[in-house]
Amino acid sequence: MALDAVLAVLVVGVAVWTVAARDTFAAVVGFVAFGLLVALIWVRLAAPDVALTEAALGSGLTGGLLLGASTRLGRTEAEATGELPGGLLQFAAATVSVLVSAGLIALVLLLPEPAPTLAPKVAANIAATGLQNPVTAVLMAYRAIDTLLEVMVLLLALVGMWSLAPDHLWGGAPGRREPADPDGVLTFVAQVLLPVGILVAIHIFWVGSVAPGGEFQGATIFAAMWILATMAGLANTPPVMRRSLRLLLIAGPAVFFAIGLAGFAIAGAFLAYPADYAKLLILIIEIPLTLSIATTLALLVAGPPEQEPQR
Amino acid sequence: MSIAILYGLCSAVLVGLGLFALITHPQPLRKILAFNLIGSGVFLLFGVVAHNGAAAGFGGDPVPQALVITGLVVAFASTALAVALLLRLFQETGRATLQSDD
Amino acid sequence: MIEPLLMPGSATAGGFLLVLAVVLPVLGVLLSLALGGRHAERIALILMPAGLAVAGATTAAVWRTRAVLQYFVGGWYPPLGVAFRADGLSAVMMLVTGLLICGIGLFARVQFASPEQGEGRAPFAFWTLLLAIWGGLNAVFLGGDLFNLYVALELLTFAAVPLVSLDGRAETIKAALRYLLFALLGSILYLLGAVLFYGAYGALAIVILSGRVRAEPVAWAAIALMTAGLLAKAALYPFHLWLPPAHAGAPAPASAILSGLVVKAPFFLVVRLWFDVMPGQPQQAAAQILGTLGAAAILFGSVVALRQARLKLLIAYSTVAQIGYLFLMFPLAVKPVTGHPWSTFAWTGGVVQAISHAVAKAAMFLAAGLIAEALGHDRIARLAGIGRALPVTVLAFGLGGLSLMGLPPSGGFVAKAMLLSAAVSEGQWWWAVVVLTGGLLAAGYVFLVLARSLADPVEPLRLSATISPGRQAVVLALALCAVLLGFVPLRPLELLQIGRPV
Numbered sequence: 030m031a032l033d034a035v036l037a038v039l040v041v042g043v044a045v046w047t048v049a050a051r052d053t054f055a056a057v058v059g060f061v062a063f064g065l066l067v068a069l070i071w072v073r074l075a076a077p078d079v080a081l082t083e084a085a086l087g088s089g090l091t092g093g094l095l096l097g098a099s100t101r102l103g104r105t106e107a108e109a110t111g112e113l114p115g116g117l118l119q120f121a122a123a124t125v126s127v128l129v130s131a132g133l134i135a136l137v138l139l140l141p142e143p144a145p146t147l148a149p150k151v152a153a154n155i156a157a158t159g160l161q162n163p164v165t166a167v168l169m170a171y172r173a174i175d176t177l178l179e180v181m182v183l184l185l186a187l188v189g190m191w192s193l194a195p196d197h198l199w200g201g202a203p204g205r206r207e208p209a210d211p212d213g214v215l216t217f218v219a220q221v222l223l224p225v226g227i228l229v230a231i232h233i234f235w236v237g238s239v240a241p242g243g244e245f246q247g248a249t250i251f252a253a254m255w256i257l258a259t260m261a262g263l264a265n266t267p268p269v270m271r272r273s274l275r276l277l278l279i280a281g282p283a284v285f286f287a288i289g290l291a292g293f294a295i296a297g298a299f300l301a302y303p304a305d306y307a308k309l310l311i312l313i314i315e316i317p318l319t320l321s322i323a324t325t326l327a328l329l330v331a332g333p334p335e336q337e338p339q340r
Numbered sequence: 341m342s343i344a345i346l347y348g349l350c351s352a353v354l355v356g357l358g359l360f361a362l363i364t365h366p367q368p369l370r371k372i373l374a375f376n377l378i379g380s381g382v383f384l385l386f387g388v389v390a391h392n393g394a395a396a397g398f399g400g401d402p403v404p405q406a407l408v409i410t411g412l413v414v415a416f417a418s419t420a421l422a423v424a425l426l427l428r429l430f431q432e433t434g435r436a437t438l439q440s441d442d
Numbered sequence: 443m444i445e446p447l448l449m450p451g452s453a454t455a456g457g458f459l460l461v462l463a464v465v466l467p468v469l470g471v472l473l474s475l476a477l478g479g480r481h482a483e484r485i486a487l488i489l490m491p492a493g494l495a496v497a498g499a500t501t502a503a504v505w506r507t508r509a510v511l512q513y514f515v516g517g518w519y520p521p522l523g524v525a526f527r528a529d530g531l532s533a534v535m536m537l538v539t540g541l542l543i544c545g546i547g548l549f550a551r552v553q554f555a556s557p558e559q560g561e562g563r564a565p566f567a568f569w570t571l572l573l574a575i576w577g578g579l580n581a582v583f584l585g586g587d588l589f590n591l592y593v594a595l596e597l598l599t600f601a602a603v604p605l606v607s608l609d610g611r612a613e614t615i616k617a618a619l620r621y622l623l624f625a626l627l628g629s630i631l632y633l634l635g636a637v638l639f640y641g642a643y644g645a646l647a648i649v650i651l652s653g654r655v656r657a658e659p660v661a662w663a664a665i666a667l668m669t670a671g672l673l674a675k676a677a678l679y680p681f682h683l684w685l686p687p688a689h690a691g692a693p694a695p696a697s698a699i700l701s702g703l704v705v706k707a708p709f710f711l712v713v714r715l716w717f718d719v720m721p722g723q724p725q726q727a728a729a730q731i732l733g734t735l736g737a738a739a740i741l742f743g744s745v746v747a748l749r750q751a752r753l754k755l756l757i758a759y760s761t762v763a764q765i766g767y768l769f770l771m772f773p774l775a776v777k778p779v780t781g782h783p784w785s786t787f788a789w790t791g792g793v794v795q796a797i798s799h800a801v802a803k804a805a806m807f808l809a810a811g812l813i814a815e816a817l818g819h820d821r822i823a824r825l826a827g828i829g830r831a832l833p834v835t836v837l838a839f840g841l842g843g844l845s846l847m848g849l850p851p852s853g854g855f856v857a858k859a860m861l862l863s864a865a866v867s868e869g870q871w872w873w874a875v876v877v878l879t880g881g882l883l884a885a886g887y888v889f890l891v892l893a894r895s896l897a898d899p900v901e902p903l904r905l906s907a908t909i910s911p912g913r914q915a916v917v918l919a920l921a922l923c924a925v926l927l928g929f930v931p932l933r934p935l936e937l938l939q940i941g942r943p944v
Contacts, residue, residue, distance in 0.1 A: 030343065033346055034346065037347060037350040041353050044377055047377065048360070048377070053367060053369055053370060057369075063377075070387070073343060073347075074344075075391060075398075076387055076390060076391075076399075076400055076405045078406075079387065079405050079412075082408075082409050082412050082413075083383075083412060086413065087412050087415070090416060091416055094420055094423055095372070095373065095419070098369055098423045102369060102426075102427075102430055102436050118363070118364065122360050122363035125363070126357065126359045130353055130355060130356030131352075133351070133352035134349055134352045137349065137352060137388065139660055140348075140389070140392060140641050140642065140660070141641075141642060142392075143392075144392035144393045145643060146395050146401040147393070147401055147522060148394065148400075148403075150521070150522050151398070151403065152397065153396075163398055164406045164409070166402070167406035168406045168409065168410070171522045171523050171524075172406065172523070172589075173515070174515045174524050175589065176410065178581065178593045179414060179593055181468055181471065181597060185574050185597065185600040186417035186418070186420055188475065188570055188604070189567075189571070189601070189603060189604030190420065190421055190424040192566075192571075192608060193424055193428045193610070195610060199562070199563035200560070245412075270561055272478075275475055275476050282472055283476075293458065297517060300515050300516040302516075329416070329417065329420035330420065332423075332424050362623075371623055372623075375623070375630065378627075379630055382634045385637050385641070389641035392641070393644075403522075403640075404637065410593065417596075417600065418596075421603065421622060422619065425607070425615055428607075428615050429616055432612035438616060438619065438620055438623075
């Protein structure tokens with residue numbers, strides 16, 4: 030409990046820092062630390078699956094994305110402080126925020142005891158999914174439609190991001206090409222980390238059916254490794270029109286849809302699995318899904334096409 | 341005070357703090373950061389609800405926990421698209437501001 | 443109470459149609475992405491009639507059985523699983539969406555024609571995003587679970603925002619970013635409300651919640667947060683700031699989709715929340731606030747529209763105003779007046795307004811797009827002569843305008859007449875004054891455009907592009923639909939009442 034009190038104070042303190050810091054880069058660094066602390070809270074709240082996701086995606090990839098952006102924006106961010114709103118607006122914003130916080134605190138204290146929960150129902154039906162990790166059972170079986178649509182959300186964010194490219198760069202590779210530096214520190218780090226990272230990613234994905242982990246956490250680490258390789262100049266991001274890249278992007282959701290639609294015939298409903306094969310079918314979905322999600326996440330960090338297409 | 345209530349208070353403060361930053365920061369990147377703070381607060385509330393619902397041998401209700409994973413992925417996609425728009429705006433105009441020119 | 447059981451095949455007959463309505467467009471997105479190039483356009487054009495047929499079949503099934511169609515995805519019952527549900531309101535919204543997507547798709551074939559070789563950025567993005575919007579809208583109309591609806595709303599946001607900046611001008615990128623920030627704030631507030639519902643009642647399914655929700659602070663807070671988030675997405679005054687630059691800056695077919703359809707999705711969810719999740723709660727005071735914001739939107743949007751120099755901005759501000767009418771439904775139809783015969787009248791008026799504005803506004807944005815293409819600009823002061831050059835297009839603009847003004851015959855007339863009668867009969871006459879004033883102001887800005895268009899040009903008009911009769915015909919067809927809505931007898935409106943809690 031003392032640990033929790035310290036953690037809560039730290040999280041709020043770092044959050045205040047990210048809001049109050051004058052320098053955007055410093056604020057973003059604060060946000061990365063904030064994410065890692067929040068991941069610890071998730072551990073304390075007995076949600077290890079979420080803790081992994083928060084650390085890898087919420088803090089890691091999001092942090093990387095924002096750090097990259099703040100570096101590129103550089104000086105303009107400092108200039109924009111000249112546009113600070115007037116005292117009246119600040120006061121109004123503070124009032125609204127305090128009211129919202131106070132209201133939420135009251136609601137937290139009013140939450141019913143004992144709390145309503147679906148845990149017993151999840152437990153009672155988990156045998157039919159062949160899984161042991163209840164969170165994976167929710168994501169891949171009970172609420173599989175959410176997961177399927179969510180992967181589509183990721184893909185659409187990517188299509189939307191690509192559509193921002195200037196016309197003459199369409200078909201080019203996303204992001205900037207980093208020069209390879211065989212003797213550089215980053216190259217060394219990448220060469221050491223890549224094999225380890227990929228093994229960790231495979232492990233986290235693989236244990237997802239029985240232990241904390243799964244396709245989203247594994248995919249995030251895969252994506253991080255890809256980004257590391259491109260940052261070190263070991264690999265370039267493939268051009269957005271390459272057929273193999275497009276197929277890699279859609280493989281996961283396509284297999285998900287195919288097995289989901291087959292559910293009409295073999296299990297009586299869309300996205301239903303016959304109990305005997307549920308575990309196998311979910312695994313068949315998860316492998317390409319992990320690869321597709323990893324590719325999408327890495328490309329979302331890379332940004333719109335910025336390199337001249339090769340004609 | 342239970343840890344659920346403690347982190348519930350934490351979540352409420354984060355939402356308010358993020359909201360304040362979203363309204364008052366002029367820089368779009370800081371607004372995107374603020375949006376992520378609000379998101380963390382809201383997700384933590386899911387965690388609190390999940391923790392309250394611990395039953396059937398699970399340390400927490402798995403349903404809200406799973407929803408947070410979906411939510412985190414969506415929040416990342418939002419951040420990525422917003423950052424891409426912001427960087428394109430910067431490339432085109434040399435400025436990164438939402439204020440209108442006219 | 444519904445218990446969760448693994449019971450495959452327990453959907454209502456025809457329930458698979460609901461799955462198809464969401465899956466077909468989404469599969470189209472995947473195929474477009476995989477095949478790329480010209481295929482994106484072809485896939486969209488092939489799926490358009492198929493999707494319309496699914497919407498038609500769903501409507502027919504709801505009408506025939508006089509009951510709600512349901513589908514339990516994965517065979518899992520709520521609260522563990524997610525259900526799709528189609529009541530009369532969902533069916534009608536799906537049908538209108540299908541019709542508009544087909545019309546706008548046909549119109550867009552010239553503007554977003556795929557190159558012979560390779561892949562064009564804008565065509566690829568447009569056709570893929572068009573399908574995504576369709577899938578997202580259907581998922582919103584059919585969703586029976588608050589979190590699934592959150593994902594559907596995000597699907598819609600991510601498909602809609604890039605459409606705004608499709609032509610890549612800096613001001614449209616800025617408009618898209620502003621739109622995205624508003625939409626994200628809206629989503630997160632919605633999600634905050636959803637978790638409060640789950641924490642208090644242990645379910646996210648609308649049917650289950652409607653049985654469990656009690657009149658208590660947590661329910662009020664949840665619904666208030668979700669409503670606020672949805673208002674930001676629907677651009678109701680004072681959250682309208684993002685809309686005009688976004689809708690006016692987008693290419694015309696995209697503007698038609700955004701103004702006609704996309705902003706209706708959050709409105710639809712507010713209706714779901716207020717009438718399905720919280721039936722029987724004392725909400726009259728809150729409904730008065732929604733009505734007041736609606737009235738402010740009507741007056742503010744119309745007055746600002748009158749002062750615009752550019753045609754597309756005028757139409758966008760008119761959308762701000764017309765969204766206001768949608769929210770007049772709430773003070774007239776929410777408890778304690780529910781059950782009162784006029785309450786049904788007001789509710790139906792609000793829904794008919796959503797439909798007729800969708801059709802009319804799509805026609806008007808497309809017409810404005812043709813005018814801008816022909817003239818090379820859309821300055822209202824320099825429209826003289828366009829009425830003679832593009833008579834069919836200007837006629838279509840005028841017919842759409844009838845609906846905005848609320849003049850017969852048009853869907854807008856039916857909607858506004860229903861709201862007006864409900865207001866007068868319930869003794870809330872002040873809303874009637876707003877409806878009438880808004881109609882007069884709309885007449886002002888529509889006639890302003892028509893008068894300029896029909897005037898004789900000082901010097902002979904030189905068109906910078908020729909407009910094919912086919913595209914003009916599509917616009918006229920949509921405008922005629924808006925007029926025809928005024929001839930729909932009241933009986934088919936019973937369709938809207940199917941599955942509506944009383």
